[in-house]
Amino acid sequence: MVSRRNRPAKEPLSRELIVKTAFELLKEQGMEGMSMRKVAKALDTGPSSLYVYFNNLGQLSSYVLDYGFKELTLPSDGEWKERLFGVLQAYFQLLKEQPGLAEISFTILPEGENYLKLLEFVLEALREGEINPQSAAWGADMMLLYVTSVAFEQHSRRKNDSFKLSNTKAALKNVDSARFPLIHSMNEYLFSGDVVVMERFWWGLEVILKGIKDLPVMKE
Structure with missing residues (x-):
């Protein structure tokens, strides 16, 4: 038996610590490693403790996804199209380097500050390109989904040994x-x-952008 007094003090449980731990498990094991039980085990606590901070796994996943987005760098130079494609390339590279993020993006919609910055950046670039608000809103969603799907496809090919x-x-x-x-x-x-x-x-991306620019606004 090891006395509890001889153990190093645990870092106090917090929302931030839970999210960080869950993100590390996501990187190492994919979505399979990010269950409430496994996150709790990594924190040396019980799953019930996590529900004090998060209503369910879906809410935790949303925070984890946004936590991963904090590493995204938004370009500051160039014309609107150059900045638009630049941020989409950066988004793709992030998902490629952190494949768990691409995997989780298909099941959870992010809601945090970092995702909002990404969406705002894309919408601003499309607005500067004189694309009408409805087409910009729908087009931003389509572009982000397209990039996510390509990154996830590449991740799936690497992960699945049977796929050739x-x-x-x-x-x-x-x-x-x-x-x-x-x-x-x-x-x-x-x-x-x-x-x-x-x-x-x-x-x-060029096909999507051309469609956004050329298609008329949908009537309500």
Whole structure:
């Protein structure tokens, strides 16, 4: 038996400590590691103690997501489009470096200060580009979702050992040309695009931005 008096004093439990601990577990183990039970165990306390600070896992996850966003750097130079694409690239890099954030983004909507700064930055860039408010609002949501989905897809490929892109390529290459003529004829393009410079990623952003600029405002 080890006397409690000989143990190092625990850091007092707080909202900030819980969020920080949960974020570290998310980075190490993904969403599976961020249960209330595992967070409580890492803090050497019981799950019931966490409910004093958070109503449920969803609320904790929202805070964790925003905590991760604090590492995002907002660009300050360039024209509106350069700043817009710059922040989206920074957002993508953050999700790529912290894949747990991309994973959790599909289940939880962030509500904190850091997310609001990101959204405000995107909306401001679109406003400066003379895009109407409704299109800017819908477009900002679509752009952030697009970046999140690309980051999550890449994370899923790395995480899932059974997923091999080469298998998918082979399956599409060997399709019956009579039954699937378009897949057969466009096969060389389906997986084209320089991966290093992310040609398809930037093309996708350009497509979304063009749609935001060109489509008329939806009538209520």
